[in-house]
Amino acid sequence: MNVKDVxxxxxxxxxxxxADLDREIKGGCGADLMSDVLASIQPEAVLLTGLAxxxxxxxxxxxxxxxxxxxxxxxxxxETRLLAExxxxxxxxxxxGMFELCGRLFQAGLKSxxxxxxx
Amino acid sequence: MDxxxxxxxxxxxxxxxxxxxxxxxxxAYDLRISEVMTRDVATLSPDQPMRDVLxxxxxxxxxGAPVTRGNExxxxxxxxxxxxxxxxxxxxxxxxxxxxxxxITIRDTDTVVEALKIFVNLRFGRLPVMDExxxxxxxxxxxxxxxxxxxxxxxxxxxxxxxxxxxxxxxEDIESDRTSLILxxxxxxxxFTHGGAASSQIKRALIRLGASPKVARRVGIAVYEAxxxxxxxxxxxxxxxxxxxxxxxxxxxYDDGPGIKDIELxxxxxxxxxxxxxxxxxxGAGMGLxxxxxxxxxxxxxxxxxTGTHLKMKVFLKEEDKVGEGYAATKEAAA
Numbered sequence: 001m002n003v004k005d006v007x008x009x010x011x012x013x014x015x016x017x018x019a020d021l022d023r024e025i026k027g028g029c030g031a032d033l034m035s036d037v038l039a040s041i042q043p044e045a046v047l048l049t050g051l052a053x054x055x056x057x058x059x060x061x062x063x064x065x066x067x068x069x070x071x072x073x074x075x076x077x078x079e080t081r082l083l084a085e086x087x088x089x090x091x092x093x094x095x096x097g098m099f100e101l102c103g104r105l106f107q108a109g110l111k112s113x114x115x116x117x118x119x
Numbered sequence: 120m121d122x123x124x125x126x127x128x129x130x131x132x133x134x135x136x137x138x139x140x141x142x143x144x145x146x147a148y149d150l151r152i153s154e155v156m157t158r159d160v161a162t163l164s165p166d167q168p169m170r171d172v173l174x175x176x177x178x179x180x181x182x183g184a185p186v187t188r189g190n191e192x193x194x195x196x197x198x199x200x201x202x203x204x205x206x207x208x209x210x211x212x213x214x215x216x217x218x219x220x221x222x223i224t225i226r227d228t229d230t231v232v233e234a235l236k237i238f239v240n241l242r243f244g245r246l247p248v249m250d251e252x253x254x255x256x257x258x259x260x261x262x263x264x265x266x267x268x269x270x271x272x273x274x275x276x277x278x279x280x281x282x283x284x285x286x287x288x289x290x291e292d293i294e295s296d297r298t299s300l301i302l303x304x305x306x307x308x309x310x311f312t313h314g315g316a317a318s319s320q321i322k323r324a325l326i327r328l329g330a331s332p333k334v335a336r337r338v339g340i341a342v343y344e345a346x347x348x349x350x351x352x353x354x355x356x357x358x359x360x361x362x363x364x365x366x367x368x369x370x371x372x373y374d375d376g377p378g379i380k381d382i383e384l385x386x387x388x389x390x391x392x393x394x395x396x397x398x399x400x401x402x403g404a405g406m407g408l409x410x411x412x413x414x415x416x417x418x419x420x421x422x423x424x425x426t427g428t429h430l431k432m433k434v435f436l437k438e439e440d441k442v443g444e445g446y447a448a449t450k451e452a453a454a
Contacts, residue, residue, distance in 0.1 A: 062315070
């Protein structure tokens with residue numbers, strides 16, 4: 001699955017048009033707390049989140065995230081867009097909520113790239 | 120003489136436009152005609168028969184040539200003119216009967232973009248290039264422009280390769296008992312706009328130095344958590360210091376307060392003192408220090424309410440992960 005496929009599945013809109021749409025997406029991760037993302041995500045995942053500030057892009061960059069999907073049609077501030085553009089990370093907004101999006105992508109064959117918590 | 124740099128002369132460039140300018144467009148404004156034109160020009164005389172034009176075009180494999188009398192440019196003859204002539208079986212006629220005298224010339228010091236404008240707006244396939252004394256010094260075709268830009272792009276690419284190569288081998292040529300590279304970053308309290316900028320630069324530097332993506336990611340995540348801690352939990356921000364050595368990366372994050380009361384409690388997963396406002400920004404999950412401990416090979420947290428907090432972190436690099444000594448490069452070459 002690549003970024004283009006993800007955009008189609010989530011009925012999304014790409015916010016930084018220069019991003020590479022052929023980049024491969026190996027799995028998914030959904031979280032609103034950035035430390036949770038950093039703690040659990042494995043490389044090359046699509047990150048589903050309700051957070052739209054520039055820290056989302058920074059987190060994505062640190063964690064080698066392949067694309068970001070903002071849930072519930074969120075429109076990020078300009079700084080977020082610019083940073084995504086600069087770092088070349090596709091930033092997508094989707095009208096659906098987190099549960100719906102996880103379900104759609106999972107059903108389309110995308111596996112989870114969240115490592116479970118080991119006690 | 121006009122001293123204004125010709126790049127974007129007389130144009131107001133908005134931020135949006137500046138963002139959209141590609142390297143190729145930049146080169147079109149940077150490169151001079153003299154850098155891309157063909158210098159050894161086959162010229163013809165106006166009194167030569169058209170038969171000679173056919174011969175020159177065929178042997179030199181060109182489709183147009185300037186026509187000169189002495190040193191003066193008097194016209195240009197192209198393959199279209201030759202076709203006209205051939206259709207009339209008029210090869211003995213002089214060049215002056217078929218040449219085009221309405222010409223547009225271009226200066227050798229003009230930028231390539233000036234030529235591109237002419238090529239786009241008019242139907243000319245080639246432009247005679249003149250120097251400041253009005254002497255013909257070359258000829259320019261679209262092919263020359265394409266070749267010139269491709270050559271410049273290749274040079275760009277090679278320079279970037281050399282930079283990367285040099286960074287990867289940074290420590291090899293420097294002899295000392297212990298060589299290291301130190302990066303320092305000042306982090307401001309509550310500066311969420313630049314939050315993560317230092318981590319981003321550190322991660323990029325490590326990749327340039329030839330660190331494996333895995334090591335760069337581990338360091339990136341740990342430094343990012345430390346950077347956000349300085350932004351959120353300090354009185355005045357703090358400093359991040361990264362020391363890179365071939366065998367290890369040491370990271371220190373300092374601040375001058377307020378200090379952590381109970382370090383053991385702070386290290387507990389899920390424990391956080393972050394306010395509701397910070398949580399709304401996506402932080403304060405109480406996982407920061409836990410994440411750092413997970414990513415690093417060594418971590419030590421010292422804190423007092425008098426002197427502030429000092430977080431020490433280290434990653435030990437295995438032979439294949441070493442930075443600045445070209446291991447990544449040799450590994451790639453072997454693969």
